Amino acid sequence: MTVKQISSPRQKTSPTSRWMLRGLLALGLAWTCAHLITVGSPQWGPGARHDSVVFGQMIAIAAFPVLLLIAFGTQKPLHGALIAGTACILTALGLLFHA
16 A cells, blocks of 8 residues: 655745845845945044035935845845845944944
């Protein structure tokens, strides 16, 4: 007598939901990094507080689309998330050590 093994069918996520999750992850990481740059700019920016915030905003505006494209547009989704996550961690550490 042979015993049949019953395999449970795995529910695969649709490509659309994977792209949406990947996009949301990229958006969240890029926004977090840009926000941390803006928050930390008064500590490391030029002399006056207003000037340093404006300078930090300019850097954040330049970095946001670059990080978004890197996090979302790499061949392997994990590589982009790792790169953007590393940028967030480095920005957070810079904010922490300049405090």
